[in-house]
Amino acid sequence: MEEDKKSNHQNPTGLNKTEKDALFEKEFMPLIDSLYNFAYRLTLDEDDANDLVQETYLKAYRFFDSYEQGTNAKAWLFRILKNSFINEFRKKSKEPSKVDYNEVETFYNSEDVDENITADLRVESISDMIGDEVANALNTLAVDFRTIIILCDLEGFTYEEMSKILDIPIGTVRSRLHRARNLLKEKLKNYATTMGYNK
Amino acid sequence: MSSFPKNKHSTKCVEDGKCLESLQLILDGEASTEEEEAFMDHLNVCMPCYNHYKLDRAVKELLQTRIAKVKMPDHLVDNIKKQLAYIKESTSNS
Numbered sequence: 001m002e003e004d005k006k007s008n009h010q011n012p013t014g015l016n017k018t019e020k021d022a023l024f025e026k027e028f029m030p031l032i033d034s035l036y037n038f039a040y041r042l043t044l045d046e047d048d049a050n051d052l053v054q055e056t057y058l059k060a061y062r063f064f065d066s067y068e069q070g071t072n073a074k075a076w077l078f079r080i081l082k083n084s085f086i087n088e089f090r091k092k093s094k095e096p097s098k099v100d101y102n103e104v105e106t107f108y109n110s111e112d113v114d115e116n117i118t119a120d121l122r123v124e125s126i127s128d129m130i131g132d133e134v135a136n137a138l139n140t141l142a143v144d145f146r147t148i149i150i151l152c153d154l155e156g157f158t159y160e161e162m163s164k165i166l167d168i169p170i171g172t173v174r175s176r177l178h179r180a181r182n183l184l185k186e187k188l189k190n191y192a193t194t195m196g197y198n199k
Numbered sequence: 200m201s202s203f204p205k206n207k208h209s210t211k212c213v214e215d216g217k218c219l220e221s222l223q224l225i226l227d228g229e230a231s232t233e234e235e236e237a238f239m240d241h242l243n244v245c246m247p248c249y250n251h252y253k254l255d256r257a258v259k260e261l262l263q264t265r266i267a268k269v270k271m272p273d274h275l276v277d278n279i280k281k282q283l284a285y286i287k288e289s290t291s292n293s
Contacts, residue, residue: 158229
């Protein structure tokens with residue numbers, strides 16, 4: 001077995017096929033629920049989510065040699081999934097036209113919006129909310145904002161990891177996150193008011 | 200809090216939005232220890248920032264605890280495993 005590792009030059013990961021398959025199984029298969037969850041939150045459709053996850057795993061296997069062992073398997077898979085999503089599903093989604101991210105950058109520096117939203121939304125209102133209300137608020141965000149909140153708050157990725165998954169600079173990660181959170185808070189505020197929480 | 204915040208009735212922090220950046224970094228565990236300590240000290244004397252931080256923490260916890268994780272249905276997982284098994288078989292012959 002040891003000799004195989006040293007003499008195998010065709011496989012960049014230095015493993016023979018049996019070891020490769022075992023590694024794939026061990027590192028990637030446990031992440032399937034996480035990926036499905038992400039895919040579902042992106043597409044809001046079970047069938048689309050399934051297609052995305054399937055495509056992701058097939059691609060991951062095909063390009064396994066480009067995966068560096070010991071690096072972040074989850075981030076690697078999420079990146080593949082996100083790219084598949086953009087290629088396959090973005091076309092057919094009914095999303096509004098692309099957000100102007102220059103606007104987002106300058107927005108980040110505007111404290112007025114933060115004050116207004118924060119002043120109007122009470123922690124007590126939030127703690128009264130149930131899962132469906134929170135999920136609805138999240139689901140109605142534009143996909144790029146929804147994605148970044150999912151990656152940060154639901155999946156716990158670092159800014160660096162998100163930067164790699166989304167192919168954007170860390171500065172953009174931060175500003176988009178900030179904007180997304182303000183938008184989410186606005187929606188939660190509206191829910192709270194509608195439900196009579198915000199009294 | 201041991202002392203009353205100086206700007207208890209204001210909704211605006213005097214620090215010019217630097218706090219917004221720190222707040223988010225700390226919320227996401229991306230701040231240095233020094234930055235975090237400085238910000239926590241600041242919270243003791245700034246009510247707007249204190250409220251803002253409390254709210255953002257609550258929203259984050261809400262997301263983390265109230266949104267159910269959907270599990271992939273077993274038959275779909277099996278389907279993917281089958282497809283992978285097929286590919287693994289066919290590449291082993293090359």
